[in-house]
Amino acid sequence: MQSQTRPRAVLWDFDGTVANTEPVWIASQIGVMASYGVPYAYEQAVKLCGVSAAVSIRALFDAHEAVHGEPPQIEGPALWQQIVDGVIQRIKEEPLPWLPGARELLIELHAKGVPMALVSASPRDMIDAALAKVPDGIFDVVIAGDEMPRSKPAPDSYLLAAERLGAAADDCIVVEDSIYGTAAGRAAGAAVIAVPCMQDLDEHPGQLLIPTLAGLTVNDLARIWHELKEAADE
Known part of the structure; x- marks a missing residue:
């Protein structure tokens, strides 16, 4: 051409x-939210495919508040980095x-x-x-x-x-x-x-x-x- x-x-x-890699992102979101006592559904995570970190963080905070009545005791960027770190680990460990x-x-x-x-x-x-x-x-x-x-x-x-x-x-x-x-x-x-x-x-x-x-x-x-x-x- x-x-x-x-x-x-x-x-x-x-x-x-x-x-x-979207399933990797979904699994990381579900795993991190479970660590905060939030049963985050697969269908909820799918809706975040392709969205910005800011939009994802808002959705994750809303999910936490729906379960616990308050947002998590962690800053949004730090919560998101936990999810990103899980994705990076999987990408490094497994074939693309x-x-x-x-x-x-x-x-x-x-x-x-x-x-x-x-x-x-x-x-x-x-x-x-x-x-x-x-x-x-x-x-x-x-x-x-x-x-x-x-x-x-x-x-x-x-x-x-x-x-x-x-x-x-x-x-x-x-x-x-x-x-x-x-x-x-x-x-x-x-x-x-x-x-x-x-x-x-x-x-x-x-x-x-x-x-x-x-x-x-x-x-x-x-x-x-x-x-x-x-x-x-x-």
Whole structure:
């Protein structure tokens, strides 16, 4: 794919898009909340997939107060770090749970010189642990959730990623799995490939909903970008 063709760059989410790490986050949330005497349900944790740390902390504090009548005796960031530490430990100890087609597509895009960014709502220390298990040099830009004043569904992180890659966001493709993430990609003006993982996703203009990345090629991305942009112009 030459630089003058589209997409100019591909902007990837991580959790639930590149790797099936959402269950790791869910297990860590449930385990940490259990240590505070809160029976946190799987369904509650699924709702937090793709959201910012601030939104997650509010939900966890609300769950604690619903059980104990008061918030936990710990600062929100410290509670969240306990969850993050559990995720990091699992990522370091176990093979990266690649989602179907993600690794192959990343390698093909990289081999053909397509600029790529990793744009995650997860914190930098967790992303760094995961990147240690990703082929070197795959991502030209990495933006973590704790580096952005506004997280997804705000478009800021995707707009910044495109800017750092020297591309307009509407010349890019965003690959996402969550409600907040796909909304952020659309708000940035990018074409969005939506691959549901833990949450059901709806159809939207400018977005292609597919069940898996397995078998998807660089040429497919070019076709998808043009089809989505042409449909938007009709």
